[in-house]
Amino acid sequence: MPPIVTVIIVIAAVVAAALAAYFIYSTTARGVRQVSLTVIGQPTLYATQNGVQLRVTFKNDGTADVNLTNSIVIVQNKTKAGITFGSPTSIVTGASLKLAPGDSISLVYTADNVDLDQFPDGALATLQTRDGYQTSFAVAKP
Numbered sequence: 001m002p003p004i005v006t007v008i009i010v011i012a013a014v015v016a017a018a019l020a021a022y023f024i025y026s027t028t029a030r031g032v033r034q035v036s037l038t039v040i041g042q043p044t045l046y047a048t049q050n051g052v053q054l055r056v057t058f059k060n061d062g063t064a065d066v067n068l069t070n071s072i073v074i075v076q077n078k079t080k081a082g083i084t085f086g087s088p089t090s091i092v093t094g095a096s097l098k099l100a101p102g103d104s105i106s107l108v109y110t111a112d113n114v115d116l117d118q119f120p121d122g123a124l125a126t127l128q129t130r131d132g133y134q135t136s137f138a139v140a141k142p
Contacts, residue, residue, distance in 0.1 A: 069098070072085060085111045119141065124136060124138060
């Protein structure tokens with residue numbers, strides 16, 4: 001076999017091995033970076049003049065950032081219907097709603113034109129981010 005054919009075969013084998021290694025690395029790296037939100041303390045519903053507020057603190061225990069901008073929390077009322085709480089704002093003025101791994105944030109979600117009496121103590125709530133992440137937790141009433 002001519003030497004040039006041997007060189008081409010070796011180069012092709014090196015390129016194939018490099019592509020396989022890149023595929024394995026990228027798949028593993030993507031699988032390891034995940035969001036894991038934990039609820040800190042007791043999320044609580046409070047009556048306001050316009051409706052109900054949900055105060056909740058989240059901690060990102062995962063290995064990827066999570067963006068809570070435009071996230072919603074759906075809370076079941078006494079008839080098991082979901083009431084949407086939106087417009088998350090940080091309790092700390094000017095805080096970013098993007099959580100890096102290890103960061104935590106206290107947020108206020110609001111639902112207008114609803115009454116606190118519509119919700120049972122211990123109602124099921126589910127956070128949904130715009131990226132598709134979901135986590136469920138129970139809420140309390142004062």
